[in-house]
Amino acid sequence: LKRPRSRLLLPPGPKPWPLIGNILDMPVVRPYEKYQEWCEAYGSDVIFLHLPTRPIVILGSAKAAFDLLDKRSNIYSDRVTSVLLELMEWGFNFGFMAYTPRWRAHRRMFHQYFHQGIVNKYQSAQRQQVRTFLSWILEDPANTRKHVRQLVTSIVFFVTYGKKIASMDDEYVLLAQDAVEGVGKATVAGAYWIDLLPIIKYIPSWVPGTAAKRLAEEYRPRVVSMRDKPYLEVRDAVVSDSKAHLYAPPLMTLPDTEQRKYGGTEDEATFDEIAKNVSGLAYTFSACSSFLLAMAMFPEVQKRAQAELYRVVGPSRLPDYDDISQIPYIRAMMMETMRWMPVLPFGVPHALIADDTYKSYHIPRGTMVIYNKSPPYNSLWFRAILHNEEDYPSPNAFKPERFLDEDGNMDPTVQDPTTIAFGFGRRICPGRYFSHNTLSMFIASVLHVFDITAGVDASGKPIELSMEMAGGIIS
Numbered sequence: 314l315k316r317p318r319s320r321l322l323l324p325p326g327p328k329p330w331p332l333i334g335n336i337l338d339m340p341v342v343r344p345y346e347k348y349q350e351w352c353e354a355y356g357s358d359v360i361f362l363h364l365p366t367r368p369i370v371i372l373g374s375a376k377a378a379f380d381l382l383d384k385r386s387n388i389y390s391d392r393v394t395s396v397l398l399e400l401m402e403w404g405f406n407f408g409f410m411a412y413t414p415r416w417r418a419h420r421r422m423f424h425q426y427f428h429q430g431i432v433n434k435y436q437s438a439q440r441q442q443v444r445t446f447l448s449w450i451l452e453d454p455a456n457t458r459k460h461v462r463q464l465v466t467s468i469v470f471f472v473t474y475g476k477k478i479a480s481m482d483d484e485y486v487l488l489a490q491d492a493v494e495g496v497g498k499a500t501v502a503g504a505y506w507i508d509l510l511p512i513i514k515y516i517p518s519w520v521p522g523t524a525a526k527r528l529a530e531e532y533r534p535r536v537v538s539m540r541d542k543p544y545l546e547v548r549d550a551v552v553s554d555s556k557a558h559l560y561a562p563p564l565m566t567l568p569d570t571e572q573r574k575y576g577g578t579e580d581e582a583t584f585d586e587i588a589k590n591v592s593g594l595a596y597t598f599s600a601c602s603s604f605l606l607a608m609a610m611f612p613e614v615q616k617r618a619q620a621e622l623y624r625v626v627g628p629s630r631l632p633d634y635d636d637i638s639q640i641p642y643i644r645a646m647m648m649e650t651m652r653w654m655p656v657l658p659f660g661v662p663h664a665l666i667a668d669d670t671y672k673s674y675h676i677p678r679g680t681m682v683i684y685n686k687s688p689p690y691n692s693l694w695f696r697a698i699l700h701n702e703e704d705y706p707s708p709n710a711f712k713p714e715r716f717l718d719e720d721g722n723m724d725p726t727v728q729d730p731t732t733i734a735f736g737f738g739r740r741i742c743p744g745r746y747f748s749h750n751t752l753s754m755f756i757a758s759v760l761h762v763f764d765i766t767a768g769v770d771a772s773g774k775p776i777e778l779s780m781e782m783a784g785g786i787i788s
């Protein structure tokens with residue numbers, strides 16, 4: 314009540330109830346469908362929702378997302394700290410931190426290890442892990458999904474801790490999988506009242522209506538184990554100098570440089586948390602899986618890529634990074650994977666640290682901003698941004714050619730989907746260059762040695778594939 318009211322109108326949206334605002338309107342299942350309905354009903358790509366703790370703005374077009382989250386990223390880079398994620402002990406991960414000096418310190422340090430000029434240092438580990446993965450598929454193609462999960466976990470653990478992951482049922486793979494699953498469940502905006510009414514965290518979890526607390530209690534031990542166990546194991550090995558089981562000089566244990574550099578300084582705690590930051594695992598898993606699905610659904614694309622690989626690499630060796638850089642079609646396939654089935658349908662919500670005005674509407678400080686960029690194929694958002702006919706004709710088709718000119722080179726006039734899929738402004742994904750190297754090696758290596766087709770059912774009939782997503786914050 315004390316805050317001065319702006320004379321401008323708030324963006325349109327469903328009518329709020331006294332006190333509880335739009336709590337009851339918040340969709341829990343397939344929220345993007347409801348968001349789409351609102352945008353159509355109110356004829357606006359900016360929708361406003363009143364919630365007791367903070368308002369929410371939903372952006373329904375790429376233009377609105379760029380205008381606010383990118384061009385005004387000095388005020389749109391905060392995060393809404395989720396009570397539920399905090400209760401699950403996810404607070405150490407800077408992707409969830411508010412726009413504070415602590416976040417800045419983490420981001421700066423993460424950047425030192427993953428910026429564009431340095432990521433190629435990890436290429437040999439990425440290449441080695443992908444090649445090992447090929448042998449798993451050869452032996453056991455029925456478990457491809459599990460192998461992909463093991464691969465992406467192996468790459469991150471190898472680079473961070475110098476550890477090899479022995480099997481797809483490795484404790485660390487399962488821990489990471491479980492912990493990330495908790496994020497998916499916790500982050501559907503408005504799904505849990507605890508984020509709307511934080512007082513719920515003080516109510517015992519046996520009281521009806523405190524499902525979120527029970528969810529947090531279920532996932533907390535898994536998150537804590539994922540965060541601390543591998544880190545402590547490697548740190549102990551470094552301290553006791555028994556590094557025999559480590560295969561590489563890992564990021565976090567380069568004893569002469571990093572440890573000594575940060576030991577005893579204020580940066581030590583930041584470095585410790587960065588070293589435990591295995592974020593990005595689930596994103597890469599999603600992208601690799603979508604790519605495999607696309608290949609099974611669009612065999613002609615697969616054939617063209619294989620022909621290109623055959624031309625450049627030949628039949629007697631596996632592709633390397635130099636080869637990949639000579640094949641624009643592979644680069645185009647990566648872009649198409651990001652566009653066709655984006656990894657984070659809603660991105661990660663940003664929040665606003667100062668009052669703002671957009672399209673003559675007032676957006677108050679503290680508003681949480683969700684950009685609804687890519688839910689399933691048939692929704693407005695998907696068409697509007699990464700599936701719009703104008704930028705991407707026949708948007709449901711997986712067509713890497715759309716990014717190439719007549720001579721087969723990259724066509725700079727086509728909007729690069731990675732400018733959207735990795736987020737915006739000061740919060741843009743800092744792991745994008747690293748992920749690019751993983752994904753390009755994955756695509757080239759898998760296609761060079763395998764044909765990807767749908768599996769068969771019990772009667773031997775090919776399984777029908779569709780591009781429907783399983784839901785949650787990560788596709």
Ligand code: HEM
Pocket residue numbers: 407408409410420423427591592593594596597600656657660661662663734735736737738739740741742743744745747748
């Ligand atoms: C296909 C793979 C990936 C995709 C599509 C992706 C996408 C994203 C998106 C959309 C965001 C949120 C940006 C925003 O708030 O606007 C993000 C944040 C982040 N990503 Fe990625 N990512 C991928 C892989 C990775 C990898 C491999 C790593 C780690 C090496 C990583 C580390 C992070 C971190 C630390 C953040 C939080 C940044 C912050 O809040 O300041 N990501 N990512």
